[in-house]
Amino acid sequence: MFRSLSRLRLSTSALVATTAAVFMLAVLSSTVPAEAQQPKKANRFIGAQKCKTCHSSKETGDQFGALSQMKHAHAFESLATDGAKKSAKEKGIEDPQKADACLKCHVTAFGVPDAELGKGFDRTIGVQCETCHGPGEAHMKARMAAAQSEEADAPKVYKALPAGEIVTDPAVTVCTTCHNKESPNYKPFCHCKMKKEIRHLNPKRTRTDAEKAALAACSCTDDCTCKKECCKDGACSELSKPAK
Numbered sequence: 001m002f003r004s005l006s007r008l009r010l011s012t013s014a015l016v017a018t019t020a021a022v023f024m025l026a027v028l029s030s031t032v033p034a035e036a037q038q039p040k041k042a043n044r045f046i047g048a049q050k051c052k053t054c055h056s057s058k059e060t061g062d063q064f065g066a067l068s069q070m071k072h073a074h075a076f077e078s079l080a081t082d083g084a085k086k087s088a089k090e091k092g093i094e095d096p097q098k099a100d101a102c103l104k105c106h107v108t109a110f111g112v113p114d115a116e117l118g119k120g121f122d123r124t125i126g127v128q129c130e131t132c133h134g135p136g137e138a139h140m141k142a143r144m145a146a147a148q149s150e151e152a153d154a155p156k157v158y159k160a161l162p163a164g165e166i167v168t169d170p171a172v173t174v175c176t177t178c179h180n181k182e183s184p185n186y187k188p189f190c191h192c193k194m195k196k197e198i199r200h201l202n203p204k205r206t207r208t209d210a211e212k213a214a215l216a217a218c219s220c221t222d223d224c225t226c227k228k229e230c231c232k233d234g235a236c237s238e239l240s241k242p243a244k
Contacts, residue, residue, distance in 0.1 A: 043138040045109045046118040048073075048128040051136060054143065055129075059204070060158075063129070066200035072127035075106040087184045105178035109135075132170040139166035158204040172219040190226040191219045192236040216240040 048067060055063040067073050078084055079096040088096040096102040104110045107123040108131045118137055130136050142165055161168060172191050180186060207215070216239045218231035230237045 043135045044116050044118045045121055045130050045135045046137050047121045051129045061200055061202045063200040070198060075126040076124045079106055132174050134167045136166060188223050188225050190224045192230050192238045195219060196238050
């Protein structure tokens with residue numbers, strides 16, 4: 001009988017301990033922020049400021065400097081202008097800097113969960129590198145690892161990136177996701193001419209004939225203002241000009 005009572009006491013103690021542990025886990029889970037509970041994605045958005053670390057040298061094209069001179073870099077700021085507020089008001093929007101209809105094309109990583117954003121990522125910087133090139137964490141880590149494995153005095157030469165590491169040549173559909181008739185201030189334009197204006201190539205890269213031909217391929221659509229005049233001979237006459 002005493003053995004039975006001892007076993008009963010042990011079973012009861014174990015049950016109480018288990019219940020207490022489960023309760024504590026529930027309490028702890030409820031106090032941890034939702035974003036901290038989400039698993040981190042392997043390839044997150046890191047922000048243009050981190051891209052700047054490697055992409056600001058004039059020798060390799062200064063892509064960050066090129067971005068800084070573009071309207072894209074000030075897309076979020078532009079929503080605070082009188083013109084933007086007027087356009088928003090006509091659409092029944094009180095504050096364009098807080099409206100999803102505007103933000104989806106004026107910030108980077110719109111709608112992306114916080115778990116997929118790197119530390120310090122700031123959406124309000126505007127349309128950054130990763131809007132067109134995709135999340136850059138995997139690319140950054142891969143290039144840093146490659147640099148660390150090289151000899152300190154090794155010559156600095158361009159090395160081709162592995163396929164899929166990052167988007168190197170965004171398709172015109174990336175542009176038309178935002179530059180379309182849904183925008184209240186949309187004006188038709190020549191895709192080839194615009195591509196030429198924002199192009200920021202690495203002059204260190206040696207390109208094959210096929211790659212050069214791809215750079216000159218016509219990306220105009222039927223609503224282009226040029227009416228595809230720049231592409232009459234197949235390759236675009238604008239994009240065929242040597243990159244500066």
